[in-house]
Amino acid sequence: MKEEKLQELLNELSQRVTEPVNPDLCEHIKQQIPHRLARHKIGWDTVNIIIDLRMSKSVAAAAIIITMILLVNLFGGRDSTGGNLFQDGMLLIKYWGGAGKSDISSSRTKYEHLLHRGEEVTWYGDSIDPEDSNAVLMQHKLADGSYVVMFADGHEKEVSSEELIKLLTRILLKKAK
Amino acid sequence: MLKKINLAEQQADLMHLNTEKRNLGRRKDYSDQRRDSLVARLRASDHTAAAELVDIYYEQIYLFMRRLGHDRQISEDLTQESFLNAWHHIGQLRDGKALNGWLYRIAGNVSKLYWRKHKNKEVAGIEIIDMPDNKDQECDKVGHFEQLEQLKNAVAQLPSKLRQTIVLHYMQELSIAEAAEAADIREGTFKSRLNRALKALRKSVI
Numbered sequence: 001m002k003e004e005k006l007q008e009l010l011n012e013l014s015q016r017v018t019e020p021v022n023p024d025l026c027e028h029i030k031q032q033i034p035h036r037l038a039r040h041k042i043g044w045d046t047v048n049i050i051i052d053l054r055m056s057k058s059v060a061a062a063a064i065i066i067t068m069i070l071l072v073n074l075f076g077g078r079d080s081t082g083g084n085l086f087q088d089g090m091l092l093i094k095y096w097g098g099a100g101k102s103d104i105s106s107s108r109t110k111y112e113h114l115l116h117r118g119e120e121v122t123w124y125g126d127s128i129d130p131e132d133s134n135a136v137l138m139q140h141k142l143a144d145g146s147y148v149v150m151f152a153d154g155h156e157k158e159v160s161s162e163e164l165i166k167l168l169t170r171i172l173l174k175k176a177k
Numbered sequence: 178m179l180k181k182i183n184l185a186e187q188q189a190d191l192m193h194l195n196t197e198k199r200n201l202g203r204r205k206d207y208s209d210q211r212r213d214s215l216v217a218r219l220r221a222s223d224h225t226a227a228a229e230l231v232d233i234y235y236e237q238i239y240l241f242m243r244r245l246g247h248d249r250q251i252s253e254d255l256t257q258e259s260f261l262n263a264w265h266h267i268g269q270l271r272d273g274k275a276l277n278g279w280l281y282r283i284a285g286n287v288s289k290l291y292w293r294k295h296k297n298k299e300v301a302g303i304e305i306i307d308m309p310d311n312k313d314q315e316c317d318k319v320g321h322f323e324q325l326e327q328l329k330n331a332v333a334q335l336p337s338k339l340r341q342t343i344v345l346h347y348m349q350e351l352s353i354a355e356a357a358e359a360a361d362i363r364e365g366t367f368k369s370r371l372n373r374a375l376k377a378l379r380k381s382v383i
Binding site: 021162 | 228231236257260304305329349375
């Protein structure tokens with residue numbers, strides 16, 4: 001078949017391979033719009049700024065890595081045990097019987113701590129049901145692209161990005177109901 | 178009775194086709210200035226801008242999913258997931274020109290992840306709408322329709338990367354630059370994929 005004829009057929013096909021879209025879909029999606037659109041994407045914003053400066057992605061990545069090494073050297077990696085200390089603190093709070101809201105407030109402290117350290121973290125605690133033990137309170141992106149998710153009952157789990165999307169979708173759907 | 182139902186279905190499809198044409202015109206009229214303003218409002222976390230984004234794009238993204246071979250229900254789910262991902266990555270959207278490519282790239286990734294998880298799932302076809310055309314003879318029309326059906330099946334059988342290039346450029350009517358951005362590849366790579374896809378289609382369709 002000649003190329004012109006093929007292009008013509010493809011153009012026609014684009015007009016004819018179509019179907020009515022469920023009209024409720026639009027409203028359903030709109031209901032899921034989160035109250036706050038912009039999350040704390042500190043890491044990505046930095047990457048985007050560097051890319052906007054017309055640097056290649058690899059140069060941008062190298063610049064970020066060098067900056068991070070410099071910062072670690074400057075501060076001597078003193079925060080490296082912060083995570084463990086925090087876990088111990090959480091266990092103590094639980095031991096003293098402070099479940100529920102104290103879990104959320106201690107998670108919030110951890111979130112602020114990580115945010116201060118420049119980690120890529122997102123907080124969902126303001127819009128979840130504290131009674132739902134499986135509600136996601138916070139996500140923390142790790143260097144390998146996976147996420148550590150903290151739940152309302154205080155337990156943590158390392159998940160892939162796909163699993164994270166599933167967890168967040170479940171919460172949004174529950175909220176929409 | 179059955180004939181009446183078929184006739185009603187065909188009329189509904191034709192009405193949809195006309196709406197689709199009107200929407201296409203509307204999309205093209207959507208000026209760069211308005212798109213820049215929409216992106217600026219999105220970046221400022223404007224809730225109404227997010228709703229406007231859904232209004233403009235939900236049909237396109239749904240049909241993109243259908244044309245990539247997902248069935249109706251899955252396409253609806255993946256459309257929702259695409260917007261959800263878009264909101265969570267709104268900070269990565271740079272300017273108005275990048276909007277199309279950015280949103281389609283998110284949708285394409287959502288689709289890719291779905292296929293990766295459901296490797297054995299069959300590609301679901303989408304019907305070709307019959308358009309009334311008085312000029313053509315009946316037998317020519319049948320031949321032409323068969324050719325379109327053959328082409329549609331050939332597109333569905335292309336490897337996923339090649340199918341995506343055809344769907345982005347021809348079905349979703351994105352420019353080469355936008356489609357390349359949506360596929361997350363360089364323009365040159367996109368053009369070469371497009372050529373490979375067209376070559377494969379030329380062989381398959383008589």
